[in-house]
Amino acid sequence: MKKRNVLVAQSGGPSPVINASLQGVLEACFEDKNINNVYAAYHGIEGVLLENLIDMRKQPLDEIRRLKNTPASGAIGSCRYKLTEKNTPDFERIIEVFMAHDIGYFFYIGGNDSMDTADKVRRLAETKGYDLTVMGVPKTIDNDLGDEERTIIDHTPGYGSCARYWANIIQNVNEENKGMCTSECVSVLQAMGRDSGYITAASRLADPHREMPLQLYLPESAIPIEKLLDNVDNELVKSGRCIVVVSESYMTDPASQLRDGFGHVEYGASKTTAMQSVVNALNQHGFPVRGQATGQIPGVLQRGVSMHASVIDREEAYILGRKAVEFALSGVNGEMSTILRVSDEPYAVVYKHVPLTLVANSVRYLPREWIAPSGIDVTDDFIKYARPLIGDQMPEIELEAGLQRFARLRLEFVEKKLPEYVPCNF
Amino acid sequence: MKKRNVLVAQSGGPSPVINASLQGVLEACFEDKNINNVYAAYHGIEGVLLENLIDMRKQPLDEIRRLKNTPASGAIGSCRYKLTEKNTPDFERIIEVFMAHDIGYFFYIGGNDSMDTADKVRRLAETKGYDLTVMGVPKTIDNDLGDEERTIIDHTPGYGSCARYWANIIQNVNEENKGMCTSECVSVLQAMGRDSGYITAASRLADPHREMPLQLYLPESAIPIEKLLDNVDNELVKSGRCIVVVSESYMTDPASQLRDGFGHVEYGASKTTAMQSVVNALNQHGFPVRGQATGQIPGVLQRGVSMHASVIDREEAYILGRKAVEFALSGVNGEMSTILRVSDEPYAVVYKHVPLTLVANSVRYLPREWIAPSGIDVTDDFIKYARPLIGDQMPEIELEAGLQRFARLRLEFVEKKLPEYVPCNF
Structure with missing residues (x-):
């Protein structure tokens, strides 16, 4: 089997644990012998369009390990760039960049819009006969992904x-x-x-x-x-x-x-x-x-103060990143790693995968039955659902000279192989 | 020497460590054999005017010890009631309440306005021949108390x-x-x-x-x-x-x-x-x-999130509360306990007392020489001054069922001895 390269990117607003998912993706890739280079797109899909790719194998492993405790998306950047059907040149460009850098696996950490984008990229690659595995990793503090019955996802990391x-x-x-x-x-x-x-x-x-x-x-x-x-x-x-x-x-x-x-x-x-x-x-x-x-x-x-981060949430975000890689390497494609609840007490979950199309552009609201009759409170069922997610512990915070010590990545870009490109929405 | 009672009260906006000063006052009082009852006014001077006094000896010592980690002023309440010269009935009422409950020592935790009030109360007691010791304990997140040269106070707790x-x-x-x-x-x-x-x-x-x-x-x-x-x-x-x-x-x-x-x-x-x-x-x-x-x-x-509290600030706030009691018991009257800096590196301070009149209604601004020429930054001298105050540690946070465990006081009022009174500004 030919070794392929990996590209990971983030999209949309951050969370205190989005970097934990990134760490999960990176560490799982580093452990697998079928993966060659591991790149991160700088500022999400904009980084792909601009061919701004960071070589993650050049990062000190200690800094990769610090991602778990580094809030928000400052490490590799995120964006709110929307790819729509009419932006054909953008989609073409993405595939060109993937081909130029022999990207075999694309991991996209994001919310519903991002899962939509990821699926479109996968379908275009398929149309062009380009061998590409696309996996989503869920992320959003809003918890508005999937369905109210929580069959797609129980809760989103963040x-x-x-x-x-x-x-x-x-x-x-x-x-x-x-x-x-x-x-x-x-x-x-x-x-x-x-x-x-x-x-x-x-x-x-x-x-x-x-x-x-x-x-x-x-x-x-x-x-x-x-x-x-x-x-x-x-x-x-x-x-x-x-x-x-x-x-x-x-x-x-x-x-x-x-x-x-x-x-x-x-x-x-x-x-x-x-x-x-x-x-x-x-x-x-x-x-x-x-x-x-x-x-x-x-x-x-x-969405960004690490001192309030939930230790459970952080661990789950990390595992969801790892799982996306494991699923991809086992042949799953066009899906998102997801977390489903087995029991409230004791709190227990399982990790699965669901088709991107199921997640794409879904919007979940607070179920009506979790809103108290007064309209200004929630019911005990909501508490039963949400309480395990905040955990029982304080997160450990690494300090250096009294300040929080976050991951410090080396933002050197991989050599560009394509001519310059101006994204449709710039 | 006849045993006298103590009254402690807070005033103005809170800080994450105002209760540490309260704890310092209480614990120093509990240790002294010349002090009889220890009361806290509920919601500051309003509690004095309304004769709403809480018996602090009835509080479990474990809860008193938790005050250090309990932010803001929810424990005994604060207020923004201003006593002005024209509110003569209010001042008279305060002395009446003090006499009715044999208050020999009044400790007032607050900012410049509070020190002004404390001094006025002391002077009125003196005029009436009522034996009263009044001590201030500094508090304000604004750090705007005293003089720019920091001869009155180096920095305020909070x-x-x-x-x-x-x-x-x-x-x-x-x-x-x-x-x-x-x-x-x-x-x-x-x-x-x-x-x-x-x-x-x-x-x-x-x-x-x-x-x-x-x-x-x-x-x-x-x-x-x-x-x-x-x-x-x-x-x-x-x-x-x-x-x-x-x-x-x-x-x-x-x-x-x-x-x-x-x-x-x-x-x-x-x-x-x-x-x-x-x-x-x-x-x-x-x-x-x-x-x-x-x-x-x-x-x-x-001004109220305990997870960000400075361990050094909390300890200093505690000591300033204790010192106010120690000074009062050694015969100091009409003064505020204060903290003066001995050295920046290593950071070292001494605790003294200064006349309330020196503090009352003082306002301190950021010294001109600490503002960078651009006007939108501070100088390294400011950093040298402020850096030691945030400390090098995370504060310990006691959790109970995943939530912060704050002090729980029993808010039972001492039996009233005076007719009802409506404060001038109500």
């Missing part, structure tokens, strides 16, 4: 760590709000997740016994602002304070929205954020107790 | 932990921004600190060797937005990405500001935040590279 971020910070915000409620009676926090409420819902993990004055505004509930003001008033009369977690899509005016390369609304760039709209509505409305509403937007911190 | 929060998260945001720069080229973060730039400046601790594309917009520099847009453009041309930390007071329109009980602007409640103004100005202006600006407002998270 979600557990983002959920742990929210479980942690809501505990801290509760101490803050308890202490300052006579002047700052309402604390508003904006959570990511676009139209899917899994991240907002994770705040409940901070308080599974419902002792905090915590209200969740899930996109799936679509509670109008007037009802939010009522809910907050009622809580203030009861306990003198309130913590409000709103999804980033709450109350946002379409005219205030900017979009990213995928055509999705980029809520972090909104002209008026959900937090700002809610804080202003609350302060204008006034309160039955003394005080003001103040707002927080953790933004990218929820 | 600042080291807030600085560590910023050092940590800027490292994480750098990984995020590096990875996502082809679509989210500018990451804007809003830091607390009102008109004092110490917190914004602490971001530099993430990158002491200046390898990140990091720009700091300090209140002391007052860089106009046009210049910010230029600076960002230049960085984008150079490195394709930029991290912008703006002080919360940056670009805020006075018409958009709400004020707290002390009359200070409550930036967390602003109708338009500094982050929003800067993100909108950037996105409207456009960039010399592809991408958008997105924004983050850590808000209260920078």
Whole structure:
């Protein structure tokens, strides 16, 4: 069997454990004698189009091992470049780059859009008679991949760590709000997740016994602002304070929205954020107790702060990277490595693979039965589902001179073999 | 010598280590045989006015020991109630409550406004011939207490932990921004600190060797937005990405500001935040590279997330609480326990006391000589000053069922002895 080269790339927004999947892919490749060179595309598919490839065999193994503890996608870069049917030259270019560098295996770490892209690349290679194995590795803090019944994937790597971020910070915000409620009676926090409420819902993990004055505004509930003001008033009369977690899509005016390369609304760039709209509505409305509403937007911190990473999530992300390689080497093609749950207690999972086409462009919402009748809470079934994902441990953080020691890769590009190319959407 | 009772209270915004000072006060009191009961006022001076006192001797010692790791002021509550000269009935009431409960020692943990209040209470007691010892314990993440020469206090407890929060998260945001720069080229973060730039400046601790594309917009520099847009453009041309930390007071329109009980602007409640103004100005202006600006407002998270607390800061906060008690018992009155630096390397401090009047209503800004000529960076002398405060360790976090285990106090009030009272500003 002729030894082939591997290309790995990331796409879309990062997570605290996306590099763990990258590490899994790399280490599994390094262990296999049928794999020759291992390249990473710099900034995802843009790196493929621009032929910016990094030789991962030249990286010190100690740095590869540090990827697990290195959050976000700074190590090899990601992008939000969308490949659509009309971008024929881009698809042609990808195959040209693959052929020029004898890429036999393409591993793509990403969400639903990325799985769509990966599948299109695989089909084009097939059409051209080019021998290429394509495997996806799931990633998204949003947990919005697959189906509500969780037959495609139980949860996406990254979600557990983002959920742990929210479980942690809501505990801290509760101490803050308890202490300052006579002047700052309402604390508003904006959570990511676009139209899917899994991240907002994770705040409940901070308080599974419902002792905090915590209200969740899930996109799936679509509670109008007037009802939010009522809910907050009622809580203030009861306990003198309130913590409000709103999804980033709450109350946002379409005219205030900017979009990213995928055509999705980029809520972090909104002209008026959900937090700002809610804080202003609350302060204008006034309160039955003394005080003001103040707002927080953790933004990218929820998808990139390693101290809040879930150890379980990190390990699963790593295994999903390894599994994608193992499946590919055993002849699987055009599929995504996936994780399915066997039991909640004790928490147990199995790793399988599912066709990319099943995942591509799927969107999963919080199941209706996990939303409490009030619309501003989740049920115990959601807690049973999400609780194991945050784990029971603190992650180990390597420090150097008091600072976090992240992986340091050598970003030297492999020699280019093709003429320059300008991607369709540049 | 007749045994007297102690009252301890907190005031103003919290810090990740304010409870460490509380623990220091309590443990020093518990060890002294001349002290009878130890009360904590519930929600600071409001608790004194309302005669809401908590018996701290009834708390399990294990819970008292957990205060060190419990962030913010949820344990006994704080407030932003301002006592001014015209509130004569309030001052009279405070002395009445003190007399009714035989308070011989009053320990007030707070910032400049609180030290002013503490001194006024001491003087009124003196005028009335009531035997009262008043001691302040410094606290504020803003580090804006005392004089620029640091003869009154070297740094305030809470600042080291807030600085560590910023050092940590800027490292994480750098990984995020590096990875996502082809679509989210500018990451804007809003830091607390009102008109004092110490917190914004602490971001530099993430990158002491200046390898990140990091720009700091300090209140002391007052860089106009046009210049910010230029600076960002230049960085984008150079490195394709930029991290912008703006002080919360940056670009805020006075018409958009709400004020707290002390009359200070409550930036967390602003109708338009500094982050929003800067993100909108950037996105409207456009960039010399592809991408958008997105924004983050850590808000209260920078003053209350225990995982980022500085171990050194926590220990110092604890000692300052203990010292206030020791000084009081040795006859010092009307002073604040303070920390003065002996050397930067190795980092060494001494604990002293300074008159409350020296601290009261002092405001400290970032010294001009610590601001780099560009106006958007700090000098190495600032790094030398601030670096020891964040320490070299991760704080230990006690977990219980995967969640942070904070102190659980029994909030039972001591029996009231006076008629009800409505505070002047209610």
